[in-house]
Amino acid sequence: MIMAKIYVNGDAQQVSLPLNVTALIKQLLIESPEMVSVQVNEEFAEREDWDSIQLKEGDKVDFLYFMGGGAILVES
């Protein structure tokens, strides 16, 4: 088994290769994956490419989540 160090949201993690983005999301138990936006090495990874993007040593993967906040313009 080949081990590699990748950075997930800035934190180093050991993972075993081969590993694609979809598999990483499953492995990390990411909540609501249909809502997350993914960057690999500071490039946005289109959802349809998640299966084909193979991660390698040193890769940086960032998960971006929706966050609301502030005023609720429609609540009275």
Next chain:
Amino acid sequence: MIDFTEEQIQRYSRHILLKDVGVEGQEKIMNARVLVVGAGGLGAPVSLYLAAAGIGRIGIIDADVVDLSNLQRQVIHFTRDVGRPKVESAKEKIQAINPDVEVDTYHEFLYSGNALDIISQYDFIVDGTDNFPVKFLINDACVMAGKPFSHGGILRFQGQTFTHLPGTACYRCFFKEPPPAGAVPTCSQAGVLGAIAGMLGTIQAAETLKYFTGVGELLTNRLLSFDAKTMQFRTIHVRQRPSCPVCGSQPTITELIDYEQAACDLKKH
């Protein structure tokens, strides 16, 4: 060139003393027009600091009235304001802090029909809304009108923000479309530590002032996120997405969209 009065020199002396701001920077601040969308958790600190800084004209749009549950974080509203339109309450405080500031109030929703008209009257837009349909609307309208804006989001103990200038990553570069209604909780459902709104709102106010004075580097092509539980701040570098549906090379969104609002966010009875 504005002739500063003695009083203004005194009021803004701590800005004027800053080598990067000075009299010239202060003058730029005083000539600036800023639209704050939402007079809530983020809009409150943003408006207070922009008023104190002497922004020439502040527009505030919010259709809401002050509720007792707002006061835990929306520091521009006081207990006596419960039941008043938020825009009126905010205007009163802004002018009490700084009578130099002109305030435009819009006691209405921002939607596809008024967004471009309102936004076009300002130089910089601050997103202080809680709901995703309006966040996307602000983004699209600002991209279409070529206006810079500050995005802000808070939830529970976390916050995130970035600044958009024409030609840099926009909200749709990060997220192509709003989450399905109800899929992502808002503060009204999930809660938020009141001071988080202050932390994020003051970052947005600082970005606004940096924009007008040209000081430093804006949060463009960078998403700043923090978790107050650990007080860790992190900046994620992002790039404009060439396939972005609104700011990409071949935009597919050319008109403003009013997305469905989550049912649980709709008017309470």
